[in-house]
Amino acid sequence: MLRYLIPLGLFLVLVVFLAIGLGRDPHEVPSPLINKAAPTFRLPQLNDPSKTFSAEDMRGKVWVLNVWASWCVSCRDEHPLLIEYAKSGAVPIYGLNWKDKREDALGWLNELGDPYVLSAADLEGRVAIDYGVYGAPETYLIDQNGVIRYKHIGPVTPDVWKDKFLPMVQELNRAGAAR
Amino acid sequence: MKRSLPLMLLLLCLVAPFTSAQVRRERPVIDDPALEQRLQKLSQELRCLVCQNETLADSRADLAEDLRDEIREQMKAGKSDKEIIAFLTQRYGQFILYRPQVTPTTYLLWFGPFVLLLAGLAVLFRYIKQRRDLIPELPLTAEERRRAEEMLRARSRKETA
Numbered sequence: 308m309l310r311y312l313i314p315l316g317l318f319l320v321l322v323v324f325l326a327i328g329l330g331r332d333p334h335e336v337p338s339p340l341i342n343k344a345a346p347t348f349r350l351p352q353l354n355d356p357s358k359t360f361s362a363e364d365m366r367g368k369v370w371v372l373n374v375w376a377s378w379c380v381s382c383r384d385e386h387p388l389l390i391e392y393a394k395s396g397a398v399p400i401y402g403l404n405w406k407d408k409r410e411d412a413l414g415w416l417n418e419l420g421d422p423y424v425l426s427a428a429d430l431e432g433r434v435a436i437d438y439g440v441y442g443a444p445e446t447y448l449i450d451q452n453g454v455i456r457y458k459h460i461g462p463v464t465p466d467v468w469k470d471k472f473l474p475m476v477q478e479l480n481r482a483g484a485a486r
Numbered sequence: 487m488k489r490s491l492p493l494m495l496l497l498l499c500l501v502a503p504f505t506s507a508q509v510r511r512e513r514p515v516i517d518d519p520a521l522e523q524r525l526q527k528l529s530q531e532l533r534c535l536v537c538q539n540e541t542l543a544d545s546r547a548d549l550a551e552d553l554r555d556e557i558r559e560q561m562k563a564g565k566s567d568k569e570i571i572a573f574l575t576q577r578y579g580q581f582i583l584y585r586p587q588v589t590p591t592t593y594l595l596w597f598g599p600f601v602l603l604l605a606g607l608a609v610l611f612r613y614i615k616q617r618r619d620l621i622p623e624l625p626l627t628a629e630e631r632r633r634a635e636e637m638l639r640a641r642s643r644k645e646t647a
Contacts, residue, residue: 333538334538336535336578336579336581337579337581339575339576339578339579339580340576340577343529358639363545363647406548410538431553432548432549434551436552436556436575436577437577438577439577439578439579441535441536441549441578442535442536442549454566
């Protein structure tokens with residue numbers, strides 16, 4: 308009896324491992340930047356290149372940085388959701404316009420609406436490298452001390468927003484208010 | 487004239503890929519062959535994160551090009567390969583390395599196969615030993631002994647002849 312149970316057991320273990328493997332998205336590479344200071348940058352603003360935006364400007368606030376581009380197909384899917392999240396006023400959403408052409412990016416926002424408080428223009432993609440961006444959209448949650456608390460790769464679905472971002476934002480705001 | 491139009495279009499289609507390839511290739515400024523070689527060698531150790539089974543050296547993804555530019559610039563600034571790898575792993579994690587470093591999280595990856603090999607050998611040896619114990623060594627019967635001796639005799643006769 309045992310003779311047959313051992314291979315069967317091994318087979319079941321293999322099946323479990325394969326099932327877990329199938330359920331994972333190999334494109335989601337865990338970021339080493341979680342709980343580390345958000346890389347500093349100073350970039351021209353998309354709407355007004357004479358003004359700049361820096362991560363330092365956001366000290367003391369909980370905020371979301373969303374990496375997007377007009378050439379990015381998934382960003383288009385994500386866009387109406389972002390507009391909704393921005394309208395709710397739960398947390399300010401800033402954009403990092405990644406390797407885009409200014410006129411394309413502005414046209415995109417004109418056409419689809421602008422959920423961002425403002426977008427920083429990373430036309431050469433240097434800042435994106437500092438943030439370990441490898442495919443838009445990517446979304447970072449940054450706390451009052453400029454520490455990256457969470458990163459989501461791919462469109463922020465309503466589930467992710469409700470289950471991950473909002474609870475963390477609330478907790479961070481509460482912790483910030485207590486201090 | 488009208489008949490040559492399709493031919494012209496065909497020619498255009500054939501030529502078009504070459505022109506765009508040339509435009510792309512113009513991008514990096516290659517002025518130092520030794521540095522390019524170093525870049526080539528280092529980027530073969532690095533994974534392109536967009537097309538994950540390609541090295542940074544082989545990939546034509548936009549991000550791979552940006553990363554190669556970044557590495558090129560850091561090399562020009564006198565950074566060592568180790569420093570550049572540290573720069574990249576800080577941002578993209580160990581996943582960017584084709585040969586991950588030996589750390590507690592990668593022990594299983596590095597030593598797992600050897601552990602499996604040893605376990606397999608242990609099972610094999612135990613199995614062989616068990617089987618050997620299962621087969622009893624029976625002494626020859628009188629009839630078998632007589633036949634064996636006859637065969638041996640016949641053989642030695644043949645050899646002396």
